[in-house]
Amino acid sequence: MPINNLKKFLIDYFIINQCTIIENEKNKITVKLTQDLDEKLMNRPFYWHYMKKLNKIGEPKKLTINLGSEQNPQADGEWIHFGSPRLHQIFNHIEEQGKYVRFFEKIKSSNQTPLNPWLVLNLKINYLGENNKEEIVSLGLQLINGAIYSNFMEKIKQYSFDKNCHDYCYPITPLIKQESAVNRVYKFIHHYLKNQELEWARKSNDRLQKEMELLEYFFNEASSSNLSTIDQEKKLLKDRLEPKIKIDIINGGYFYVTNTTNKNILANA
Structure with a gap:
């Protein structure tokens, strides 16, 4: 920075x-x-x-x-x-703060207004294998009824948010606790991944098997002295070609919205 x-x-x-x-x-x-x-x-x-x-x-x-x-x-x-350790410690704290946020919808009201809680997680899905690719997914979990919606940041970009809650607003206490909420999001992601096209994984696995067979061919006459070399080469091949999926949280937080906005989000899901 x-x-x-x-x-x-x-x-x-x-x-x-x-x-x-x-x-x-x-x-x-x-x-x-x-x-x-x-x-x-x-x-x-x-x-x-x-x-x-x-x-x-x-x-x-x-x-x-x-x-x-x-x-x-x-x-x-x-x-x-x-370059001092203390300054880097401060930088790390700022980065940590920026990864998880808490925002309230910015509104003008003279009446007591409840705000509905949503947990929002922006995730990066890494498809690792012969040809690596990544996908960014934004998910919102309604912390009262448990509904989960994708493309969530796109749905709320038209609304204004602030770090402070308006004087006449109050956040509704979530019925779904944080640990349970995150587990629900991950179950949703796993279900999403199970329904994805897996041709990339099959191609990567086929390539891995061919490379393994080729390796075995070259070391067919290997003596016990270089068996460790074969194992190392096999491990390198698996690390590079074995298909796998890695999920990282980019950032996330709690977003509190009015009843009207909450209904609009649910209606346009």
């Missing part, structure tokens, strides 16, 4: 994560971390585990950052620069 002003980037990061900026000098920032960010950044798992076990409120740390152009042993705080 291109960053022109590292100090501004870090201040924005801490503010977005609801930390308090205690000190903001030319080359130094001191922040009071939240518990969540303390757990993510400060490597104190035993402390927080102990606090939670005793049902006590822990004390998040303060973090002082030195942004000088070079490390100064006399300067207060931790020196952060491009």
